[in-house]
Amino acid sequence: MKVQVLFFGATAEETGEREIEVSLAENIQANEAFAEIVGKYPRLKSHKLLFAINQEYASGDEIVKDGDELAIFTAVSGG
Amino acid sequence: MDFCEITTETLDVGAIARRVVPANCGAIVTLDGFVRQITKGRETLYLEYEGYEPMALKEMEKLVAQVKTEFEIENVGIVHRLGKLEIGETSVVISVAAPHRRHAFAACEWLIKELKRTVPIWKKEVYADGEVWVEGENAKN
Numbered sequence: 001m002k003v004q005v006l007f008f009g010a011t012a013e014e015t016g017e018r019e020i021e022v023s024l025a026e027n028i029q030a031n032e033a034f035a036e037i038v039g040k041y042p043r044l045k046s047h048k049l050l051f052a053i054n055q056e057y058a059s060g061d062e063i064v065k066d067g068d069e070l071a072i073f074t075a076v077s078g079g
Numbered sequence: 080m081d082f083c084e085i086t087t088e089t090l091d092v093g094a095i096a097r098r099v100v101p102a103n104c105g106a107i108v109t110l111d112g113f114v115r116q117i118t119k120g121r122e123t124l125y126l127e128y129e130g131y132e133p134m135a136l137k138e139m140e141k142l143v144a145q146v147k148t149e150f151e152i153e154n155v156g157i158v159h160r161l162g163k164l165e166i167g168e169t170s171v172v173i174s175v176a177a178p179h180r181r182h183a184f185a186a187c188e189w190l191i192k193e194l195k196r197t198v199p200i201w202k203k204e205v206y207a208d209g210e211v212w213v214e215g216e217n218a219k220n
Contacts, residue, residue, distance in 0.1 A: 009129050009201035010212035050219060052199070055134035057219060071131060071199075075218030078128065078135075078159060078200030079112055079171050079191060 001026055001066035005037055010074045014043040024064060031060040037072065047074045081147075081155050083139035085132050087162040090169040099154040099176040106180035108187040112171040114164045124205045128161045128170060131199040135159070138198045142190055150186040152177040157190065159200055170202075192217075 005020050012018050024033050034051045038044050051058040052071040064070070082098065096109040114126050143155045154176045164170055173190050177183035197219050203212045 006131065008131050008199065009203065010214065013212065048214065048218075050199075052131070052134060055131070055137055057197075071134070073131065073199060074201065074212065075215040076195070076197065076199050077202050077213035077215040077218075078130070078198050079195040 003033075003064060003066070003068045003070050006069065006071040008071070008073045010047060011044060011049070011072050014047070015041045022070075026066075028064050029060070030058045030062050030064055033064045033070070034058070034072065037070070044072070049074060050076070081143050082157070083136055083143060084158045085130055085135060086158065086160055088160070090158055090160050090172050092169055092172050095156055095158055095172045096174040099156045099174045101153050101176060104153050104176040104178055106178075106183045107174055107176045108180065108183035109172065109174040110187050110191055111169055112173075112191070113169045114166050116166045118204065121206060123166065124207060125166065126164045126170070127203040127205065128159075128164060129201050129203070130159070130161050132161075135198050135200050139194070142193050142197070145193075146175075146186050146190055150175075150177070150189070151179070151182040152186045155186070155190070157194070159194075159198070161200070 005022050007015050054069050092111045096107050139157050152175050156174045159171045175183045175186045196217050
């Protein structure tokens with residue numbers, strides 16, 4: 001199955017990407033899926049990362065579904 | 080009425096504040112958050128804000144729903160600007176209308192603290208000799 005993965009700010013700079021499509025195993029848990037994606041971009045590992053699925057913070061144990069929108073970003077700094 | 084918005088346009092603080100006023104209120108507290116020139120002794124030239132807009136709006140709306148259950152307030156407006164902001168330009172406005180001021184002050188403080196923790200927006204500090212994406216210290220785990 002395929003999912004979209006979005007990067008913002010520091011994670012966009014570290015990966016050189018804003019949006020990618022990734023193939024994942026069916027029924028994969030969110031924490032495994034994010035670990036797999038982060039594994040492709042070693043420069044992300046020096047950051048504290050936050051994860052979202054379909055525009056909600058991921059809890060980690062939910063199952064990722066085909067067509068989901070994943071996002072990987074650093075600790076937020078708005079305001 | 081309540082509202083949450085994201086824009087790249089200049090923010091008119093007074094106009095935003097006026098939009099939250101109902102007849103039964105006696106106070107509005109408005110935070111005007113703007114671009115600081117000196118941070119920890121280092122001079123900023125300008126800031127660039129980026130957001131995950133649909134999620135940022137959802138998170139802002141969650142904050143509005145929650146703040147209204149926890150504080151005696153009537154209306155809330157939150158507007159965050161994105162893009163390049165010069166020193167002194169307003170990046171965020173939070174206005175809270177309440178029958179009595181102390182609830183408005185407390186709610187406004189709670190909202191900016193939570194916004195900085197949960198709403199997916201990031202700022203890049205651009206200095207004369209470099210730039211850095213700021214990573215929030217109190218962000219959600």
